[in-house]
Amino acid sequence: MGTEVVRYKYRLRPGALAERALIEEWHRCRFLWNEAVHQQKTGRKPNFTKLGTMLTETRARSSWLWEGSQVAQQQMLRTYAQALDASFTVKGRGRPRYKARKKALPSLEYTRRGFRIRDEQLVLPKGVTIPVVWSRDLPSEPSSVRITRDSLGHWWASFVVTRERQLIPAVEEDSRVGIDWGVTQTATATDEQFDLPHAEYRKRCSAELAKSQKRMARRRRGKGQAPSKGYQRARKQAAKVHKKAARQNRHDGRAWAKRVVDEHQLLAVEDFKPKFLAKSNMARKAADAAVATMKRELVERGRRAGRKVVLVRPAYTTMTCSGCFARAKQPLELAERVFRCWACGHTACRDRNAARVILAVAERGHTGVDDVGHWGPPPSGGGSGAV
Numbered sequence: 406m407g408t409e410v411v412r413y414k415y416r417l418r419p420g421a422l423a424e425r426a427l428i429e430e431w432h433r434c435r436f437l438w439n440e441a442v443h444q445q446k447t448g449r450k451p452n453f454t455k456l457g458t459m460l461t462e463t464r465a466r467s468s469w470l471w472e473g474s475q476v477a478q479q480q481m482l483r484t485y486a487q488a489l490d491a492s493f494t495v496k497g498r499g500r501p502r503y504k505a506r507k508k509a510l511p512s513l514e515y516t517r518r519g520f521r522i523r524d525e526q527l528v529l530p531k532g533v534t535i536p537v538v539w540s541r542d543l544p545s546e547p548s549s550v551r552i553t554r555d556s557l558g559h560w561w562a563s564f565v566v567t568r569e570r571q572l573i574p575a576v577e578e579d580s581r582v583g584i585d586w587g588v589t590q591t592a593t594a595t596d597e598q599f600d601l602p603h604a605e606y607r608k609r610c611s612a613e614l615a616k617s618q619k620r621m622a623r624r625r626r627g628k629g630q631a632p633s634k635g636y637q638r639a640r641k642q643a644a645k646v647h648k649k650a651a652r653q654n655r656h657d658g659r660a661w662a663k664r665v666v667d668e669h670q671l672l673a674v675e676d677f678k679p680k681f682l683a684k685s686n687m688a689r690k691a692a693d694a695a696v697a698t699m700k701r702e703l704v705e706r707g708r709r710a711g712r713k714v715v716l717v718r719p720a721y722t723t724m725t726c727s728g729c730f731a732r733a734k735q736p737l738e739l740a741e742r743v744f745r746c747w748a749c750g751h752t753a754c755r756d757r758n759a760a761r762v763i764l765a766v767a768e769r770g771h772t773g774v775d776d777v778g779h780w781g782p783p784p785s786g787g788g789s790g791a792v
Contacts, residue, residue, distance in 0.1 A: 407570045409709070416538040417527070417552070417560035426533045427552065427560070431511035433473040434481040435504045437463075441485045442503050453486035474530040476519030484514065513552045520550055527562060537562060544568035556644050573710040574667055581671040583764030584703070585722070585756050586679075588687055589742075591694045592661070593756035595764050599668070601661045606650040607693040617643035654695040658702040665703060672707045673767030674700065675759070676716035715767035721774040726751050727761035730777065 419427060437460065444451045444459075451459070460478055464470045470478070488501045521528050527535045527550070547564035554560050583595045592601035607614075617639055624636040632640075665672065677700065682691035707714040723744075724733040731748035737755065744758040745751075753761075762774065771777050 408567050409570045410565060410567055412563045413541070413543060413547075413566055414561055414563045415540060417562050418536045418538065419560055420535075423533050423535050424560070426529075426531065427511065427513065427554075430473050430477055430513055432506075433470055434478055434513060435506070435509065436470075437478055437481055438485055438501070439503050441482060442501055445489065445500065451486075451489075453483055456482040456486060472531075474515070474519060476515050476530065477513050480514040480516065480519075510556065511552075511554045514549060515552075516549050517547070522547075535560075535562075555648075557641060557648060576668060576670050578670055580669045581673065581764055581768065582665060582669045583673040583760040583762075583767070584665075585675050585760040585763060586677040586696045586700065587756050588682070588690045588694050588696075590756065591696060591699055593754075593760050594665070595757070595760045597757075599661075599665050601657070601699065603690075603694055604653070604657060605693055606653045607647075607689075610646045610650055614643060614646045617646060650693075651695070651698075654698055655702070658695070658699040659706075661699070662703040662706045666707050666710050666712055670712055671764075671767065672703065672712055672714045673764040674704060674714060674716055675719050675722065675763050676772075677719050716772065717763045717766050718773040722759045722762045722766075723755060725762045725774050727753065727758045727765060730762075730765070730774075732774075 440459075441451055441456055449455075457479065460475075460482060464475065464478075485501055492498045492500045515529065519530060522537075525537065525539065527537050529535070543564060543566055545566045545568060547566050549565045551563040551565075552560065553563070581595075582599060585593045587593060589603065590600060591603050592599075594600055620639040621636060621643060624633055624639055626632060626636070677696060679691050679694075679696045682688060685691075704714055704716070721732060723737055725731070726733075726744070726746035726749065728746060728751040729749040731746055733744075734747065737744065742755050744753055744755045751758075766772070766774055766777055769777050
């Protein structure tokens with residue numbers, strides 16, 4: 406059956422002294438990150454070997470860095486080197502940027518020699534001990550841990566462990582499904598029972614969110630003045646509302662993705678990027694639908710389960726007939742929810758038709774409608790033919 410490497414995430418409950426030690430360690434690591442970015446901007450092109458030499462020399466001169474953990478500092482520089490390499494190899498990946506003191510959230514990583522678990526607590530270098538909320542047992546000895554703090558001030562520990570690969574129910578080879586994303590309905594499948602309706606979690610929290618944001622506006626001080634404690638409390642309350650809706654969307658996405666993956670061998674998923682919707686009048690509804698979260702959950706779970714996942718480009722999927730692959734002469738308006746084919750007379754729900762087109766493209770071994778032969782406009786002599 407084999408094994409797999411996964412992450413197990415747990416909530417941390419650090420005391421005042423432990424939290425202060427984590428923040429101080431984060432500032433040391435952030436300083437090293439910014440120094441590496443500065444060297445890259447000056448044309449020195451640092452790799453991990455050069456950064457490691459720089460760290461050794463700097464720790465020897467600076468007592469402030471010497472008081473921190475060398476393991477966490479090395480891991481920060483290794484993460485920077487990996488991000489820099491990815492910026493050269495991955496198209497569209499930007500170069501690493503400076504981490505601002507007030508905006509960047511703390512993130513520390515320790516390898517196996519930099520931490521241990523003793524008496525159900527996480528023990529870090531320099532005698533820092535943090536209680537862990539063990540919501541489930543670790544399947545094996547962790548090889549590394551990443552400690553982070555979210556926007557609400559909650560601390561988390563993510564352990565890298567090895568576990569036995571979970572059994573996925575066997576399905577028939579011809580079990581296939583196509584997924585089309587939208588805002589009226591988050592996901593429309595070729596089979597109605599696998600649709601994902603739009604739950605509108607953020608819309609339900611809109612009244613509470615508006616109340617918190619109005620309270621923030623009243624307590625906001627002038628430019629250049631430190632925010633008051635009342636403003637910080639109102640800001641934290643607004644962040645809690647956002648976080649609650651995000652957790653609800655993530656839970657629904659995981660449950661839905663598991664159901665889809667367990668029942669199908671081929672997953673044809675629209676490679677939809679909702680970034681452009683943020684500039685339209687549907688920005689709020691698109692954010693509430695959390696299409697990117699649902700898509701990521703489905704694709705990652707499908708690949709872990711060994712299913713065949715095909716990402717199909719969204720171009721012309723709405724304009725193409727799922728029956729004869731004839732393309733409409735002009736794009737459909739958003740208000741038009743029914744697709745009608747001019748060639749064969751096929752009529753279907755707009756999103757359902759698009760899901761069937763996406764599945765048909767994936768079944769033919771392609772990733773776009775343009776790669777598949779489709780019907781063109783009828784010639785002058787009448788009739789129609791395939792291109």
